[in-house]
Amino acid sequence: MAFAAPDDTENISVASHAAHLLTMPSALAELSPGEAEFVIGYTLLRRFEAGTTVIAQGERDRTGFMFLVLDGDVTVETVVVARANAIVMSVLGPGSLLGEMGLLDGAPRAASCVALTDVSAAVLTRSALAQLIDDDPGIGAKLMIAISQRLAERLRESGQKLLAYTQLTRAMQQEIESLDPSSRRKQ
Amino acid sequence: MAFAAPDDTENISVASHAAHLLTMPSALAELSPGEAEFVIGYTLLRRFEAGTTVIAQGERDRTGFMFLVLDGDVTVETVVVARANAIVMSVLGPGSLLGEMGLLDGAPRAASCVALTDVSAAVLTRSALAQLIDDDPGIGAKLMIAISQRLAERLRESGQKLLAYTQLTRAMQQEIESLDPSSRRKQ
Numbered sequence: 001m002a003f004a005a006p007d008d009t010e011n012i013s014v015a016s017h018a019a020h021l022l023t024m025p026s027a028l029a030e031l032s033p034g035e036a037e038f039v040i041g042y043t044l045l046r047r048f049e050a051g052t053t054v055i056a057q058g059e060r061d062r063t064g065f066m067f068l069v070l071d072g073d074v075t076v077e078t079v080v081v082a083r084a085n086a087i088v089m090s091v092l093g094p095g096s097l098l099g100e101m102g103l104l105d106g107a108p109r110a111a112s113c114v115a116l117t118d119v120s121a122a123v124l125t126r127s128a129l130a131q132l133i134d135d136d137p138g139i140g141a142k143l144m145i146a147i148s149q150r151l152a153e154r155l156r157e158s159g160q161k162l163l164a165y166t167q168l169t170r171a172m173q174q175e176i177e178s179l180d181p182s183s184r185r186k187q
Numbered sequence: 188m189a190f191a192a193p194d195d196t197e198n199i200s201v202a203s204h205a206a207h208l209l210t211m212p213s214a215l216a217e218l219s220p221g222e223a224e225f226v227i228g229y230t231l232l233r234r235f236e237a238g239t240t241v242i243a244q245g246e247r248d249r250t251g252f253m254f255l256v257l258d259g260d261v262t263v264e265t266v267v268v269a270r271a272n273a274i275v276m277s278v279l280g281p282g283s284l285l286g287e288m289g290l291l292d293g294a295p296r297a298a299s300c301v302a303l304t305d306v307s308a309a310v311l312t313r314s315a316l317a318q319l320i321d322d323d324p325g326i327g328a329k330l331m332i333a334i335s336q337r338l339a340e341r342l343r344e345s346g347q348k349l350l351a352y353t354q355l356t357r358a359m360q361q362e363i364e365s366l367d368p369s370s371r372r373k374q
Contacts, residue, residue, distance in 0.1 A: 101343065105336050107340075133328045137323075138327075141328040145331055158346065158349065169356060172356065
């Protein structure tokens with residue numbers, strides 16, 4: 001179901017804004033403006049008030065969709081079981097994709113996304129994606145390449161953070177051993 | 188260029204093995220056997236002796252391909268600039284994909300892959316992938332969904348490791364502070 005009804009000027013302008021965002025480097029740079037408009041035709045517009053949990057960590061049932069943020073900012077937060085406080089991992093603005101991992105593998109949501117301001121977003125469901133690929137496999141393949149590129153980029157960032165942590169924990173271990181030589185035997 | 192020439196019995200058997208591996212959960216479970224065979228038709232067979240560096244960390248030029256491991260094991264290693272020793276991140280066996288991030292974004296290789304045993308692999312280049320998508324966009328889209336799912340799965344694993352490191356460094360920081368109360372002011 002497309003959200004841009006032909007007689008709805010506001011929605012057409014939102015759809016055009018959404019299509020423009022889809023071609024931004026932070027989202028899916030591989031899509032041409034025309035292809036981005038085609039993709040947006042398969043999305044639904046949703047609005048969230050500030051403070052709303054858009055995606056809930058651990059959610060198992062409602063995982064079959066992803067969001068393109070059109071306006072506003074969203075925090076990505078992870079709750080560690082042993083701690084009460086959520087750790088804010090990042091803040092994402094217009095042009096960002098949210099929830100594409102759940103769309104792809106249907107596994108429980110890995111993190112929560114909370115609207116930091118009022119947010120509007122274009123939602124692509126798994127069934128709409130399947131319909132899009134069925135209707136135009138070429139644009140479907142290009143959309144999937146673009147989503148993959150974004151996942152690959154995040155995986156690179158994540159790998160760099162892991163390496164930094166590897167170095168940090170080694171340095172901390174050395175500091176602990178220098179403060180408490182007996183700890184060396186405990187390791 | 189396909190590596191399975193119709194008159195080459197050994198290569199046909201390798202291609203059939205490769206197609207089977209492509210449908211395994213660790214690789215690209217979404218492909219049917221027929222679709223996997225179609226994909227394998229766009230790959231080239233390569234063999235590497237034990238000890239060969241299949242992908243070199245930091246490589247900028249030869250990034251436009253990925254491997255499907257057919258036989259043997261490959262270690263994924265990362266060298267931290269400040270240290271001489273490579274850190275082995277994982278060991279991957281038959282059915283594993285290597286180098287799909289470089290295929291997608293062309294960025295320098297994030298890690299090295301070294302043949303732990305003699306290895307045979309099916310290589311998919313970026314141009315062969317483009318040709319495949321051009322020839323059958325539907326299978327191309329399905330291949331890209333499968334690659335995305337694998338990236339998403341790795342991103343989840345990576346996120347869990349990052350959370351574990353977050354907790355570990357907090358615990359180590361507390362230990363350092365308990366051993367050296369003056370360190371609290373330094374932070």
